[in-house]
Amino acid sequence: MKRVLNFTERKRIKRKNVSIQFIRQNGKVVGFTLEKLDLNDLDLPNYAKIYIEAYYRTELKRFDLGTINSFTLPYSGDLKDIAYSENSKFRILVIDPSDLKILAHADKISPDEIAGKRAILPVEFTDLGNEIWRVEYEGDEGAPILMINREIPNIQNIAKKDPQFLLYVYPAVLREILIHIVFVDKIDSTTEPTVGWHRDWLKFTQQLGVEIPESLSIENDNFNRDDILEWISNCITKFCNKYAEKFQEYVKIIEEAP
Amino acid sequence: MIAVRRMLQKGEDSFREFLNQVRENKSFPKPDLNNEPFSEEFSPKIIIDDMITFKSKQELAEYLNKVFEISGVKREDVIGDKGLWTWLAYTWFEQITNNRCNILKREEHYICTSPSNYRRYYIHLVAPCYIIYSLYGLPISKLFVYNPPWEINDFTERVAANQFIISHKNIMEAIYRLYFDERSGRPKRGASSDEEGSVRRFIKVIQQFEFTYDIYSMSSDQIINLLPPEFNRWKPS
Numbered sequence: 504m505k506r507v508l509n510f511t512e513r514k515r516i517k518r519k520n521v522s523i524q525f526i527r528q529n530g531k532v533v534g535f536t537l538e539k540l541d542l543n544d545l546d547l548p549n550y551a552k553i554y555i556e557a558y559y560r561t562e563l564k565r566f567d568l569g570t571i572n573s574f575t576l577p578y579s580g581d582l583k584d585i586a587y588s589e590n591s592k593f594r595i596l597v598i599d600p601s602d603l604k605i606l607a608h609a610d611k612i613s614p615d616e617i618a619g620k621r622a623i624l625p626v627e628f629t630d631l632g633n634e635i636w637r638v639e640y641e642g643d644e645g646a647p648i649l650m651i652n653r654e655i656p657n658i659q660n661i662a663k664k665d666p667q668f669l670l671y672v673y674p675a676v677l678r679e680i681l682i683h684i685v686f687v688d689k690i691d692s693t694t695e696p697t698v699g700w701h702r703d704w705l706k707f708t709q710q711l712g713v714e715i716p717e718s719l720s721i722e723n724d725n726f727n728r729d730d731i732l733e734w735i736s737n738c739i740t741k742f743c744n745k746y747a748e749k750f751q752e753y754v755k756i757i758e759e760a761p
Numbered sequence: 762m763i764a765v766r767r768m769l770q771k772g773e774d775s776f777r778e779f780l781n782q783v784r785e786n787k788s789f790p791k792p793d794l795n796n797e798p799f800s801e802e803f804s805p806k807i808i809i810d811d812m813i814t815f816k817s818k819q820e821l822a823e824y825l826n827k828v829f830e831i832s833g834v835k836r837e838d839v840i841g842d843k844g845l846w847t848w849l850a851y852t853w854f855e856q857i858t859n860n861r862c863n864i865l866k867r868e869e870h871y872i873c874t875s876p877s878n879y880r881r882y883y884i885h886l887v888a889p890c891y892i893i894y895s896l897y898g899l900p901i902s903k904l905f906v907y908n909p910p911w912e913i914n915d916f917t918e919r920v921a922a923n924q925f926i927i928s929h930k931n932i933m934e935a936i937y938r939l940y941f942d943e944r945s946g947r948p949k950r951g952a953s954s955d956e957e958g959s960v961r962r963f964i965k966v967i968q969q970f971e972f973t974y975d976i977y978s979m980s981s982d983q984i985i986n987l988l989p990p991e992f993n994r995w996k997p998s
Contacts, residue, residue, distance in 0.1 A: 513973070554975075558924065559924075563928035563929065585837060586836065586837035587840075587841055598978070603975040604973060605973060643924070
């Protein structure tokens with residue numbers, strides 16, 4: 504994971520202080536609306552410029568919101584001429600125009616609807632030799648992608664519905680990803696992780712009903728390895744409980760096997 | 762001449778099988794995948810020359826840019842269309858393998874993957890030349906399209922994987938000015954190596970600036986002037 508140093512004391516705009524919605528026409532994303540941008544607690548100078556950028560891969564479009572004392576909301580921007588508009592993420596920057604230094608920022612913001620609905624684990628079917636599955640961290644910001652061996656007959660269907668596959672593979676995938684977040688990527692915050700996909704997966708564990716430990720950061724004094732491992736195990740248990748009917752289906756298949 | 766098509770799953774599977782076979786036997790016949798269920802016609806209809814010869818990625822990118830423009834196809838509508846890029850690689854297979862003399866090991870050089878898996882996406886031999894050329898044109902894209910269509914491009918692999926850099930025209934212009942040698946029509950010697958001031962180091966330095974300065978508002982001159990002394994020998998005179 505890229506470690507970010509903050510020598511210039513730039514301030515962080517908290518995610519909860521930003522709200523962005525996509526504008527759609529016939530289901531296609533054609534623009535966005537910035538509904539909320541609360542900078543009140545950051546003590547920024549009135550003359551500082553505010554920009555919002557929409558981006559994904561090669562694509563980038565910047566919108567000028569004006570200055571701290573002049574910007575008005577809601578602000579809408581056009582994304583018709585940007586490729587992958589559906590995948591756009593947003594960056595908000597507050598800049599000192601005299602020296603072009605960043606005074607405050609928020610990055611990797613997904614529009615509210617996407618943050619609620621987006622699949623957090625893209626799946627790709629590829630040739631994995633003799634492996635059935637593998638997690639590759641090659642998505643945006645090193646996000647996980649589940650690679651499944653496409654040489655297995657009917658694998659696309661199996662990966663969606665087969666209880667044996669679901670129970671053998673997905674809990675192991677979840678365990679691997681949580682271990683990766685904590686011990687490989689060394690997540691930097693429990694409440695506001697810098698990396699977007701870390702944030703998504705933590706939210707997912709909370710939705711499972713598992714409380715996140717006080718600290719997930721190895722570099723924090725409160726970090727407790729045993730607590731982390733227990734948290735991960737609890738997540739797997741809750742995840743499997745959520746799919747209890749699949750377990751029953753699996754047992755039935757075994758019982759009915761000749 | 763042929764109407765452009767988009768490869769479907771069955772066509773991708775057959776193309777993959779062909780790739781496996783042709784690595785073993787260079788004269789293995791290329792299957793006809795220009796019909797359903799292997800591929801479907803692209804809409805709007807675009808006619809391309811399937812026998813054309815490209816000396817460089819630049820010629821390939823210029824050609825595609827022209828035919829898309831004539832057909833009224835917008836860049837934003839095609840750059841994420843992996844079926845289209847796979848079909849183009851299939852159609853120009855002889856071109857992008859130097860008549861089967863340079864068949865690369867990874868299938869992603871020919872079969873385009875999802876843009877979300879950017880490390881694989883940008884090693885495709887057709888898609889990134891067009892994507893970068895159509896975005897920045899010449900001379901900025903020269904480093905990415907100077908070499909023959911069948912070769913990997915080091916700069917595409919290193920730079921395109923970095924979202925911040927690839928999406929900023931001024932940074933891309935700085936890269937061109939630092940590392941491209943107009944006299945030889947190639948990158949400067951050592952530009953993509955590990956040595957001081959190379960493009961690898963440039964990416965690392967920009968990653969630090971990214972969180973300090975509003976790079977977007979700077980000119981390529983301003984970016985170059987911000988670089989530490991290790992870049993001095995690369996700076997344009």
